[in-house]
Amino acid sequence: MKKAYRAALLRFDPEGRALYDEDGLLVVGPDTEGRQRVIDAGSHAAVAPHHVDVAVTDLPGRILAPGFIDMHIHFPQTDIIGAPSEGLLPWLENYTFPAESRFADPAHSAEVAEVFFDELMRNGVTTSLTFATSHPASVTAFFESAQKRQLRMITGKVLQDRHSPDGVRDNTEQSLVDTETLIRRWHNVDRLGYAITPRFAPTSTDAQLQGAGELAAKYSDTWIHSHVAENKDEVAWARELFPQARSYLDVYTGFGLMRERAVYAHCIHFDDADRQLMRETKTASAVSPTSNLFLGSGFFDFEGADRVDYRYGLASDVGGGTSFSPFATMLAAYYVGREGQTKPGVSIAPSQLWWRHTGGAARALGLEGVVGNLQPGCEADFVVIDPKATPLLARKTALATNLEELLFAMIVLGDDRLIERAVISQALPN
Known part of the structure; x- marks a missing residue:
């Protein structure tokens, strides 16, 4: 069964450049072996019309990023x-x-x-x-x-x-x-x-x-x-x-x-x-x-x-x-x-x-396209990040004017409290 998650979304293009959607949608579903993989990812406006039948988990204020x-x-x-x-x-x-x-x-x-x-x-x-x-x-x-x-x-x-x-x-x-x-x-x-x-x-x-x-x-x-x-x-x-x-x-x-x-x-x-x-x-x-x-x-x-x-x-x-x-x-x-x-x-x-x-x-x-990204085909290992996990993080990330400032604020001030949870690409039971 397909699942979709709506939150800010961080992923990377083939050259390693960051792609970021403040209002993103990540759609995952089972492959032929039953393992969860990314089916679609991008802005909510662009992706949602293609998956109208998929239940969406809303994660307001959160960032989805590769594990x-x-x-x-x-x-x-x-x-x-x-x-x-x-x-x-x-x-x-x-x-x-x-x-x-x-x-x-x-x-x-x-x-x-x-x-x-x-x-x-x-x-x-x-x-x-x-x-x-x-x-x-x-x-x-x-x-x-x-x-x-x-x-x-x-x-x-x-x-x-x-x-x-x-x-x-x-x-x-x-x-x-x-x-x-x-x-x-x-x-x-x-x-x-x-x-x-x-x-x-x-x-x-x-x-x-x-x-x-x-x-x-x-x-x-x-x-x-x-x-x-x-x-x-x-x-x-x-x-x-x-x-x-x-x-x-x-x-x-x-x-x-x-x-x-x-x-x-x-x-x-x-x-x-x-x-x-x-x-x-x-x-x-x-x-x-x-x-x-x-x-x-x-x-x-x-x-x-x-x-x-x-x-x-x-x-x-x-x-x-x-x-x-x-x-x-x-x-x-x-x-x-x-x-x-x-x-x-x-x-x-x-x-x-x-x-x-x-x-x-x-x-x-040697695992490109398998893990480490949230592009279609990748196994659905990802983290849910709370950029307001601490009072100082909440203040600093709110002041970020671009993606580099946002990421750097989390790098400098972050620890395990930023990780709300890790989602693993689990196989469906037979």
């Missing part, structure tokens, strides 16, 4: 968000690895997965590319919880067979067997996708990276998910371990781990040869500004990425990141754009920040 996409987040690090540290490598040793070792326990994995998805939904994040741990139980718990909620989610077992403590270090051969077993069990089941996930090059042997590359070639529509060039100490370590590679990024090229649907978090300490390699291989960056600021890792070069024109989108990187909220991530990206560039003073338009956390992130993930 946010988080391109890089660690669900097992939910409990260590805000843990103090001197930097990335000490943070991993003192907080991350001890917390992740607990995910060998299926009950603990299942408990945290529920908390994690509750937080995503509360913050309007309807899709994420997510790290699990090296334990298959963590992957199973994640997928079972996501499947129950009918979410479009991606994760995979972490591969780390060296330079890792007991409790998270895995066995090379078994890790690859487990990965293939999990791919066959979960990839493309309902709305779920599998990501082949080396933690980062220094924590995998050549044999494990080679095996990951072979699986990535065999299962070519899976994702690849890892970290690169986040921290200068990490970059120096990778140079010592892989002296034959031109750069840290080039390590992954040598193992067949750069292609479409490959996503690398951070990508801070790059040169133009690295950026060109990203473009040529259609590999994407997951930009994690709250994490990079929190851990003192450095600044993503937005100007360099746009100049070379390779794919990227925004990510929270919880628990190195400091908030599940896309508004916190977008604001941090704005700060980085203003202060941390080779050419100072880059000002990222608010609508572009929003795009990089929705439709632009979907494009980077």
Whole structure:
């Protein structure tokens, strides 16, 4: 059965430009498999005459927008968000690895997965590319919880067979067997996708990276998910371990781990040869500004990425990141754009920040036209936003004279209170 929602409506054209209707209408209905998709969207005056028989839910004063996409987040690090540290490598040793070792326990994995998805939904994040741990139980718990909620989610077992403590270090051969077993069990089941996930090059042997590359070639529509060039100490370590590679990024090229649907978090300490390699291989960056600021890792070069024109989108990187909220991530990206560039003073338009956390992130993930937008054919994942959620927001958004001012007011002043609810593209029961 078709449904229609009347409210202000935010969506994007194929070039990533924002389209906004103050009085909009979003019409959704089941596809041939029973899943809710966008049938029509636009101004109420233009769309309503074509759907006179569809019941309309009026949402006065609200904004309908695509569900946010988080391109890089660690669900097992939910409990260590805000843990103090001197930097990335000490943070991993003192907080991350001890917390992740607990995910060998299926009950603990299942408990945290529920908390994690509750937080995503509360913050309007309807899709994420997510790290699990090296334990298959963590992957199973994640997928079972996501499947129950009918979410479009991606994760995979972490591969780390060296330079890792007991409790998270895995066995090379078994890790690859487990990965293939999990791919066959979960990839493309309902709305779920599998990501082949080396933690980062220094924590995998050549044999494990080679095996990951072979699986990535065999299962070519899976994702690849890892970290690169986040921290200068990490970059120096990778140079010592892989002296034959031109750069840290080039390590992954040598193992067949750069292609479409490959996503690398951070990508801070790059040169133009690295950026060109990203473009040529259609590999994407997951930009994690709250994490990079929190851990003192450095600044993503937005100007360099746009100049070379390779794919990227925004990510929270919880628990190195400091908030599940896309508004916190977008604001941090704005700060980085203003202060941390080779050419100072880059000002990222608010609508572009929003795009990089929705439709632009979907494009980077190879999911354009599936999620991240409210154009016809997209799955009907969207958020209902209350721009008057707090007294200050109500005052500030009422003063906005154009869309950029409205979006920026929400980015600067917003948090989970802006998200009245998230609507998921659920399948109708048989």
